[in-house]
Amino acid sequence: MEVLPKKFYERDPAKVAKDLLGKLLVRKINQTQLIGRIVETEAYYGKEDPASRAVLGRPKYCVKFLYDVPGKVLIYNVHKYWLFNVVAHQPKKAGAVLIRAIEPIKGIEIMKRFRKVKNLKELTNGPGKLTQALQITKELNGSFVTQSNSPIFIIKGKKVNFKISKSKRIGVSKDLPQKLRFFILGNEWVSK
């Protein structure tokens, strides 16, 4: 199991978001491991990005986080759901990557119990859904996905071939002109 190093996250958020596709997200609960393959991400920048949480009027703790150490986990609540982000940016910049969807790999039965849903495709095909399936809550805030002893981390996994596609971000009222949402083309768990 090869954990992605901090250096991986010390780059342009859009690059990190794109490169995270196909990687494995590992959630450790006691001795159990839940694993999902990352199939959809979005990049967010600093205050030059109107959709970013670094802009004025957003909670301060989020702003601070965006400037924090790359590889750190940022979790916040939207409506009644949790969203899972990883801090990613170049030195002295701000940014993060939002994990929007994963493909369940291991611990599927456990995920189903957490989500209370019958359809496998509905298990983790959205940012609020995957946090439910993996029991991701505020408690994981501040962990590092770069450490294999943290309750959640990201590993390289097997090399698999796939096509990457991109689009504009979802649910964002004031978006940047660039396309900052990345996903694996044709994957069943990509949200719509």
Added chain:
DNA sequence: AGGAAGATCTACT
């Protein structure tokens, strides 16, 4: 206490 939120679900045309 209040307000705001990067979503989800349900129930329809």
Added chain:
DNA sequence: GTAGATCTTCCTA
């Protein structure tokens, strides 16, 4: 598919 209601959870005052 798409629109509308949802009514939780946290931070800041």
